[in-house]
Amino acid sequence: MTKRVIIATKNRGKAKEFQNMFAPYGYEVQTLLDLPHIEDVEETGTTFEENAILKAETVAEELDALVIADDSGLAIDALDGRPGVYSARYAGEEKSDENNMDKVLEELKDVPNGDRNARFHCVLAIAGPEIETHTVTGTCEGQILQERRGTNGFGYDPIFFVPSLEKSMAEMTPEEKSSISHRGNALEKLRSLITDLV
Numbered sequence: 001m002t003k004r005v006i007i008a009t010k011n012r013g014k015a016k017e018f019q020n021m022f023a024p025y026g027y028e029v030q031t032l033l034d035l036p037h038i039e040d041v042e043e044t045g046t047t048f049e050e051n052a053i054l055k056a057e058t059v060a061e062e063l064d065a066l067v068i069a070d071d072s073g074l075a076i077d078a079l080d081g082r083p084g085v086y087s088a089r090y091a092g093e094e095k096s097d098e099n100n101m102d103k104v105l106e107e108l109k110d111v112p113n114g115d116r117n118a119r120f121h122c123v124l125a126i127a128g129p130e131i132e133t134h135t136v137t138g139t140c141e142g143q144i145l146q147e148r149r150g151t152n153g154f155g156y157d158p159i160f161f162v163p164s165l166e167k168s169m170a171e172m173t174p175e176e177k178s179s180i181s182h183r184g185n186a187l188e189k190l191r192s193l194i195t196d197l198v
């Protein structure tokens with residue numbers, strides 16, 4: 001029997017990563033892209049944790065099922081932690097990855113290489129009818145490049161350089177990315193939690 005896990009996301013890039021990360025464990029991943037009758041949850045929280053809980057609990061209640069949600073984003077030191085929780089909409093409501101990257105590159109155009117440190121954050125929340133809501137977090141340290149590199153991944157991946165692999169996230173295979181990413185990191189922690197919970 002195939003095991004199934006529901007992820008409360010409408011982001012295609014995230015959905016693909018979760019599919020890849022759960023496949024080796026025999027899980028089929030369902031997302032809100034497969035459940036179009038579920039409306040987008042408004043992200044009214046001011047932290048990744050609040051928003052992850054909000055998305056997981058709202059959808060878990062609607063579906064009466066165990067649900068995982070991901071709230072994530074990029075924090076850039078030279079921009080005092082921006083775009084942070086507003087990463088998806090940094091350049092406007094249309095959530096354009098290209099416009100978001102252009103905005104960051106423009107804001108950092110006079111910032112030298114040594115001062116371009118940044119990190120991705122990911123909070124995963126798990127909620128469901130028979131459990132107390134739990135969260136786990138993951139981060140990934142890197143630097144913002146001067147220009148895009150690579151075409152894999154999504155979001156800010158082309159401008160995020162990871163020193164340990166000497167690649168931008170968009171130059172990594174899905175396996176490489178999840179071995180070092182904020183999301184891969186957080187999911188590792190969630191995996192041991194799930195064994196205890198269900």
Ligand SMILES: O=P(O)(O)OP(=O)(O)OP(=O)(O)OC[C@H]1O[C@@H](n2cnc3c(O)ncnc32)[C@H](O)[C@@H]1O
Pocket residue numbers: 008009010011014043070071072073074087088089100120153154155156157169181183
């Ligand atoms: O809320 P859902 O439906 O999951 O989709 P979303 O895209 O709105 O997701 P978030 O609210 O968590 O915003 C996260 C944004 O941060 C960026 N981001 C998160 N993880 C990333 C990653 O692994 N690589 C590149 N950018 C990432 C990207 O711009 C995302 O749109």
Ligand SMILES: [Mg+2]
Pocket residue numbers: 043088
């Ligand atoms: Mg969102």
